Amino acid sequence: MQSIKTPIYQARQIREIENLAQQKFGVTGHVLMQRAGKAAFDFLHRRWPQAHKVAVFCGSGNNGGDGYVLALNAQERGLDVSVWQVGSHDNMKEEAKQALDACRHAQVPMSRFDDKVNLQHPDVVVDAICGIGAHENLREEVIAAVRKIHKAQVPVLAIDMPTGVEADTGRILGAAVHATATITFIGLKLGLLTGSGIANAGDLVCHDLQLPSDLLSSIDPVAEKIHLSAYHALLKSRPRDWHKGLSGHVLVIGGDEGYSGAPRMAAEAALRVGAGLVTIVTRLEHAAMLNISRPEIMCRGVSSPEEMDRLIARADLAVLGPGLGQSQWSRSLWEYVLKQNLPLVVDADGLNLLSQSARFNENWVLTPHPGEAARLTGVTVQEVQSDRLACIRELGRRYGGTCVLKGAGSLVCAPGSLVALCDKGNPGMASAGMGDILSGVIGGLIAQGIPMGEAAKLGVCMHAMAGDLAAKDGERGMIATDLLPYLRRLCNPVQPHL
Numbered sequence: 001m002q003s004i005k006t007p008i009y010q011a012r013q014i015r016e017i018e019n020l021a022q023q024k025f026g027v028t029g030h031v032l033m034q035r036a037g038k039a040a041f042d043f044l045h046r047r048w049p050q051a052h053k054v055a056v057f058c059g060s061g062n063n064g065g066d067g068y069v070l071a072l073n074a075q076e077r078g079l080d081v082s083v084w085q086v087g088s089h090d091n092m093k094e095e096a097k098q099a100l101d102a103c104r105h106a107q108v109p110m111s112r113f114d115d116k117v118n119l120q121h122p123d124v125v126v127d128a129i130c131g132i133g134a135h136e137n138l139r140e141e142v143i144a145a146v147r148k149i150h151k152a153q154v155p156v157l158a159i160d161m162p163t164g165v166e167a168d169t170g171r172i173l174g175a176a177v178h179a180t181a182t183i184t185f186i187g188l189k190l191g192l193l194t195g196s197g198i199a200n201a202g203d204l205v206c207h208d209l210q211l212p213s214d215l216l217s218s219i220d221p222v223a224e225k226i227h228l229s230a231y232h233a234l235l236k237s238r239p240r241d242w243h244k245g246l247s248g249h250v251l252v253i254g255g256d257e258g259y260s261g262a263p264r265m266a267a268e269a270a271l272r273v274g275a276g277l278v279t280i281v282t283r284l285e286h287a288a289m290l291n292i293s294r295p296e297i298m299c300r301g302v303s304s305p306e307e308m309d310r311l312i313a314r315a316d317l318a319v320l321g322p323g324l325g326q327s328q329w330s331r332s333l334w335e336y337v338l339k340q341n342l343p344l345v346v347d348a349d350g351l352n353l354l355s356q357s358a359r360f361n362e363n364w365v366l367t368p369h370p371g372e373a374a375r376l377t378g379v380t381v382q383e384v385q386s387d388r389l390a391c392i393r394e395l396g397r398r399y400g401g402t403c404v405l406k407g408a409g410s411l412v413c414a415p416g417s418l419v420a421l422c423d424k425g426n427p428g429m430a431s432a433g434m435g436d437i438l439s440g441v442i443g444g445l446i447a448q449g450i451p452m453g454e455a456a457k458l459g460v461c462m463h464a465m466a467g468d469l470a471a472k473d474g475e476r477g478m479i480a481t482d483l484l485p486y487l488r489r490l491c492n493p494v495q496p497h498l
Helices: 011-025 029-047 062-076 094-105 140-151 197-201 213-217 228-235 261-272 284-293 305-314 328-338 349-356 370-377 381-386 388-399 434-447 452-473 480-490
Strands: 007-009 053-058 080-085 110-112 124-128 156-159 181-185 203-207 223-225 249-253 277-282 298-301 317-320 344-346 364-366 402-405 410-413 419-422
Touching: 007 011, 011 029, 011 213, 029 062, 029 094, 029 124, 029 156, 029 181, 029 203, 053 062, 062 080, 062 094, 062 124, 062 156, 228 452, 249 261, 249 305, 249 434, 261 277, 261 284, 261 317, 261 434, 261 480, 277 284, 277 305, 284 298, 298 305, 305 328, 317 328, 317 434, 328 349, 344 349, 344 434, 349 370, 364 452, 370 381, 370 388, 381 388, 388 402, 388 410, 388 419, 402 452, 410 452, 419 452, 434 452, 434 480, 452 480
Parallel strands: 053 080, 053 124, 080 110, 124 156, 156 181, 181 203, 223 419, 249 277, 249 317, 277 298, 317 344, 344 364, 364 402
Antiparallel strands: 007 223, 402 410, 410 419
């Protein structure tokens, strides 16, 4: 695998980098603030070149200092700037106070914010209220400022973090600015890329503030972004004498009464990413129909788990759970498969049954959505979403193996590696069957000999990118099987579109 890494940090690590910048290179907080404010203004001017009237909301911390520097730069470039000061400015840090004093000296128009102010129709609003320092619910005055920003109904640029989004988790602190774009500094923050933060950040850009790359790499990140190009070596061309047995045999186990579509989608997804053979194990009454619907997929109806023995012996792994249900038939298959020495991808009702009878296994990939993750960890969905990084680490600790926490900013936790984050995907993928497709993709990749952790990361990325390609025809109305033709393209990276 190529070394293509984009590190992701939490607030504590960003502060460590800032401290190292001063200790090793003499780059003071004042210098960083000047660079940040200038970078933010330059981005604003590029993004909205026709904007003339700019309203800047400044808090009393260093994020507010960045806003004051932006305001001064904007005025010097001839823009009509107004600054709204949110909260008490009596105990400002020295760097922020210097930025405020520079604005005063230049006679930048400034006023204390209250909820009765009239913004007078700005072209762009800048959010520089809280930044990465907020961890508690916002004060009422700040919430009022957030409401005022939204009421303006104009583009919003957030500096470093949208106010009200916690940098470490993406949790919403009572209320949050919904930014059109966010410019963040030094490194990407986890809270911008997962949970609710991803919806509030808008278009995201990161500016390194001219710090040396080796300085950033000296601090271990909490996660890293998944790049499909890093995995191209795992998808290399096959020699001319290749045969289907070398591409692996996937067993898909599921399809209780009324749920035959789920294993069918998982099975075809496994084929579409290159598995050589796929067999569905399902209810007797579903077998004939599934054989007809996709003749390349083998199908075996069973009434008892022992009927799977020959199939298990020939399979390289099983995808356990799509449409499995929780009936006696379902439980008997689930229990039987867990006793076999077979690599597994566990999804859907396979996870729901696991939450009722916990097991530890290093030889599986678990793929819960937030609701399933909540059942597996004994917390609420809200608690899962409020700290997705902590949740996926807990899943790995309790259950072993590789875990995928699905959702906006999907996370993958594999033994011995950093948590990986996928920033691809779109709301059109919030529809039935998407999880079945993902489980089949991961299973199909493992069957081809790709290690579980790498297969999970690659599979999550391919699945999300296929969703983005399918969404070019519109997100609304997109269905899970729309991803299938794009999966075939993505697993053949020599194609020109990549």
